[in-house]
Amino acid sequence: MQKTSIKKRVTLKDVANAVGVHVSTVSRALDPRTRHLITPEVAEQILKASERLDYRQNAAAYSLKTNRTRTIGVVVPDITNPVFPPIIRGVEDALASRGYVAILGNTDGDMRRETGLVETFRSRGVDGLILASVEREDAAVSKLAAEGLPVITVNRRVDDSTVASVVNDEAEGIRRVLTHLVSLGHRRVANIAGPQSLSTGAARYAGFEKYRGPMGLADDRGLVVFANAFNEAEGERCVEELLASGAEFTAIVCSNDRLAVGAIAALSRHGRRCPEDVSVTGYNDMPMVERMQPPLTTIRIQSNKVGFEAGQLLVQMIERPPGEYVAEHIVLPIELIVRGSTRAIHAPNGQDGDTAKPRVRPL
Amino acid sequence: MQKTSIKKRVTLKDVANAVGVHVSTVSRALDPRTRHLITPEVAEQILKASERLDYRQNAAAYSLKTNRTRTIGVVVPDITNPVFPPIIRGVEDALASRGYVAILGNTDGDMRRETGLVETFRSRGVDGLILASVEREDAAVSKLAAEGLPVITVNRRVDDSTVASVVNDEAEGIRRVLTHLVSLGHRRVANIAGPQSLSTGAARYAGFEKYRGPMGLADDRGLVVFANAFNEAEGERCVEELLASGAEFTAIVCSNDRLAVGAIAALSRHGRRCPEDVSVTGYNDMPMVERMQPPLTTIRIQSNKVGFEAGQLLVQMIERPPGEYVAEHIVLPIELIVRGSTRAIHAPNGQDGDTAKPRVRPL
DNA sequence: CTGTTAGCGCTTTCAT
DNA sequence: ATGAAAGCGCTAACAG
Numbered sequence: 001m002q003k004t005s006i007k008k009r010v011t012l013k014d015v016a017n018a019v020g021v022h023v024s025t026v027s028r029a030l031d032p033r034t035r036h037l038i039t040p041e042v043a044e045q046i047l048k049a050s051e052r053l054d055y056r057q058n059a060a061a062y063s064l065k066t067n068r069t070r071t072i073g074v075v076v077p078d079i080t081n082p083v084f085p086p087i088i089r090g091v092e093d094a095l096a097s098r099g100y101v102a103i104l105g106n107t108d109g110d111m112r113r114e115t116g117l118v119e120t121f122r123s124r125g126v127d128g129l130i131l132a133s134v135e136r137e138d139a140a141v142s143k144l145a146a147e148g149l150p151v152i153t154v155n156r157r158v159d160d161s162t163v164a165s166v167v168n169d170e171a172e173g174i175r176r177v178l179t180h181l182v183s184l185g186h187r188r189v190a191n192i193a194g195p196q197s198l199s200t201g202a203a204r205y206a207g208f209e210k211y212r213g214p215m216g217l218a219d220d221r222g223l224v225v226f227a228n229a230f231n232e233a234e235g236e237r238c239v240e241e242l243l244a245s246g247a248e249f250t251a252i253v254c255s256n257d258r259l260a261v262g263a264i265a266a267l268s269r270h271g272r273r274c275p276e277d278v279s280v281t282g283y284n285d286m287p288m289v290e291r292m293q294p295p296l297t298t299i300r301i302q303s304n305k306v307g308f309e310a311g312q313l314l315v316q317m318i319e320r321p322p323g324e325y326v327a328e329h330i331v332l333p334i335e336l337i338v339r340g341s342t343r344a345i346h347a348p349n350g351q352d353g354d355t356a357k358p359r360v361r362p363l
Numbered sequence: 364m365q366k367t368s369i370k371k372r373v374t375l376k377d378v379a380n381a382v383g384v385h386v387s388t389v390s391r392a393l394d395p396r397t398r399h400l401i402t403p404e405v406a407e408q409i410l411k412a413s414e415r416l417d418y419r420q421n422a423a424a425y426s427l428k429t430n431r432t433r434t435i436g437v438v439v440p441d442i443t444n445p446v447f448p449p450i451i452r453g454v455e456d457a458l459a460s461r462g463y464v465a466i467l468g469n470t471d472g473d474m475r476r477e478t479g480l481v482e483t484f485r486s487r488g489v490d491g492l493i494l495a496s497v498e499r500e501d502a503a504v505s506k507l508a509a510e511g512l513p514v515i516t517v518n519r520r521v522d523d524s525t526v527a528s529v530v531n532d533e534a535e536g537i538r539r540v541l542t543h544l545v546s547l548g549h550r551r552v553a554n555i556a557g558p559q560s561l562s563t564g565a566a567r568y569a570g571f572e573k574y575r576g577p578m579g580l581a582d583d584r585g586l587v588v589f590a591n592a593f594n595e596a597e598g599e600r601c602v603e604e605l606l607a608s609g610a611e612f613t614a615i616v617c618s619n620d621r622l623a624v625g626a627i628a629a630l631s632r633h634g635r636r637c638p639e640d641v642s643v644t645g646y647n648d649m650p651m652v653e654r655m656q657p658p659l660t661t662i663r664i665q666s667n668k669v670g671f672e673a674g675q676l677l678v679q680m681i682e683r684p685p686g687e688y689v690a691e692h693i694v695l696p697i698e699l700i701v702r703g704s705t706r707a708i709h710a711p712n713g714q715d716g717d718t719a720k721p722r723v724r725p726l
Numbered sequence: 727c728t729g730t731t732a733g734c735g736c737t738t739t740c741a742t
Numbered sequence: 743a744t745g746a747a748a749g750c751g752c753t754a755a756c757a758g
Contacts, residue, residue: 009751011750011751011752012751012752013751021728021729022728022729022730023729023751023752023753024728024729024730024731024752024753024754025727025728025729027752027753027754028727028728028753031753034753034754037727037728038727038728039727039728042727042728056482056485056486057486057751057752058427058486058488058750058751058752059426059432059486059487059488060422060423060424060426060427060432060488060750060751060752061423061427061734061750061751061752061753062751062752062753063422063423063426063734063752064421064423064424064427064733064734064735064736064750064751064752065733065734065751065752065753065754066734066752066753066754067734069423071466078452079442079448079451079452079455080448080449080452080650082445082448082650082651084448085442085443085445085447085448086443088442088467089441089442089443089469092442092467092468092469093469096468101466101467101468101483101487102466102467103434103464103465103466103467104451104455104464104465104466104467105455105459105464106452106455106456119419120464122419123419123420123422124422124464125421125422125423261654265654287443287445287651288445288650288651288652288654288655289651291624291628291651291655291656292651292654292655292656293654293655293656372735374734374735374736375735375736376735384744384745385744385745385746386735386736386737386745387736387737387738387744387745387746387747388743388744388745390736390737390738391737391738391743391744394737397737400743400744401743401744402743402744405743405744420735420736421734421735421736423734423735423736424734424735424736424737424750425735425736425737426736426750427734427735427736427749427750427751427752428735428736428737428738428749428750429736429737429750430750
């Protein structure tokens with residue numbers, strides 16, 4: 001019946017005409033917050049008509065008028081890095097439930113691209129920004145926040161505590177890993193630390209330095225080596241460096257899973273088996289690491305939740321009267337996941353254990 | 364100097380005032396396509412001023428006027444599924460280079476959510492849609508295309524060839540896998556087929572049926588079992604089913620990597636080692652499958668390129684005079700990646716091989 | 727309770 | 743080559 005080949009979009013005016021009222025009446029009836037201003041019967045009719053005509057608000061007109069787009073910009077280093085999709089998914093779920101959508105951009109870790117993306121997003125009038133790509137020093141981001149644009153960093157944070165954030169409890173994650181290793185009898189534990197320009201890398205390394213002494217671990221400088229990026233290649237390089245330095249260790253704490261994957265590969269290339277010869281731990285519990293050989297002992301972060309909380313918090317910031325909020329900082333708990341890549345020192349199998357003081361036999 | 368705490372956004376009018384010309388002149392000077400209408404010197408001044416004042420076009424106003432948003436909607440089943448991020452990344456790269464951005468939505472395979480998302484996106488006036496979530500029968504999608512909204516499916520397609528698509532050469536992928544298996548001496552090859560409601564599942568299964576006879580493989584019905592979803596759990600279930608049926612096979616062709624991962628897990632649970640007892644192949648070459656034990660032999664699709672081509676093609680469709688295009692269908696070549704999960708039947712190691720007719724010894 | 731009016735910032739005829 | 747003016751669809755005073 002109503003076969004319209006090239007259908008023009010139906011507007012408020014169309015609905016108004018259909019019902020025989022003024023556009024503004026329709027506008028009010030359609031907005032739940034102002035619906036009470038309208039006679040219930042009329043409102044009813046309007047709702048019905050708008051349904052029947054398949055009316056949908058013109059987002060551009062709404063934005064132009066209200067200066068709000070219900071769109072938020074999400075910036076990640078690279079969506080292809082398995083750490084980020086669950087976070088993004090969490091963000092989108094939170095946003096969708098509140099009628100917002102996300103536009104996404106990748107920086108590949110290039111801070112100039114971050115700046116460019118933020119520009120693009122602002123030009124599109126995003127109501128807020130979620131940044132997973134920040135470095136600890138990020139003047140541009142602080143400025144955004146200062147200018148009153150709702151901004152929140154996720155998974156990472158900037159040093160400037162003026163910028164809201166949702167992150168994981170990094171120090172606690174490292175503490176758990178170390179506790180686990182100590183309980184397995186390890187005393188010489190190396191650390192492949194992540195980039196110190198990122199809050200994750202810095203916080204995990206800080207945790208390592210903070211706890212290793214008190215826990216009775218050797219605290220040689222030579223047991224720490226810094227990766228320049230959170231990837232497999234750097235994990236391999238760092239193991240090479242560790243091995244070349246002649247440092248002695250029975251376990252390696254890696255600042256994330258990808259470093260750990262690289263580390264295990266490099267170890268095996270040098271005839272050092274994991275976990276028989278050296279235990280290795282990761283961080284993040286990204287997809288598939290439970291299927292690796294050996295399955296990786298790691299810290300599980302609540303990726304989806306981190307994103308979800310960030311999305312929720314950002315919407316709150318947006319919808320609160322301007323300047324009414326202080327930057328919140330949410331820290332989510334983590335979980336230790338023990339798998340096959342760690343085992344008691346020189347013991348035949350790698351059961352989770354509180355093996356009090358395992359015998360330490362020389363080779 | 365120009366410290367403005369709560370800075371209003373600068374508009375065309377601001378630039379016009381600064382230069383002492385009319386807004387329309389500024390508008391023309393700023394658009395490369397109309398710049399030639401303006402005296403070069405004036406244009407120069409305007410460009411400078413707009414730079415200096417940090418003018419950025421108001422996307423909402425532009426959209427309202429032109430009915431174009433430079434935004435495209437991307438719908439995927441779940442961004443958390445490792446197959447999709449590279450595709451999305453490709454799409455975004457293509458779009459970004461043309462000044463477009465993507466808004467993203469997840470359906471979790473629920474067709475009603477797909478419909479809802481498409482609604483939301485249309486309400487936001489997207490210029491086009493890229494769908495990675497379609498089933499083969501999808502009346503809603505055909506309708507969209509018929510209504511003149513540029514739509515393109517990626518990775519999957521709908522049966523209705525009216526809808527443009529960018530996909531992988533599924534039949535060829537299966538042919539390569541079978542050729543490889545045959546060269547290793549396998550004659551009884553099972554197939555864990557994907558959901559037949561999806562073009563990928565259907566095309567790969569069709570390839571299997573098409574080639575296995577001509578290649579001299581056993582073509583028992585009992586060697587095929589259908590998964591209800593592309594995930595690990597279904598891979599496990601299908602292997603159980605295969606095993607329970609008493610079917611004999613020395614290899615399993617899985618319709619994607621996740622099915623393969625599940626299949627290998629289930630096999631090992633039943634004391635059948637891969638590749639010693641049965642060879643297994645996947646499809647997609649998703650991240651990390653090269654780190655599994657055993658590393659997975661699979662078909663590598665050009666995920667990033669699939670997305671990139673789709674993005675490019677969509678922009679072309681959008682920017683071409685309406686109704687001027689026919690639905691294109693791009694098919695991208697694939698690549699066989701041989702790893703450890705396949706080996707010559709009953710041979711000691713799994714080198715890639717044209718082992719003509721390997722000896723077949725009974726157990 | 728509902729209609730009138732103005733205007734968000736931009737592009738695009740139409741004049742000049 | 744530039745200015746004037748209209749209008750995209752919507753919301754939000756302000757009147758009645």
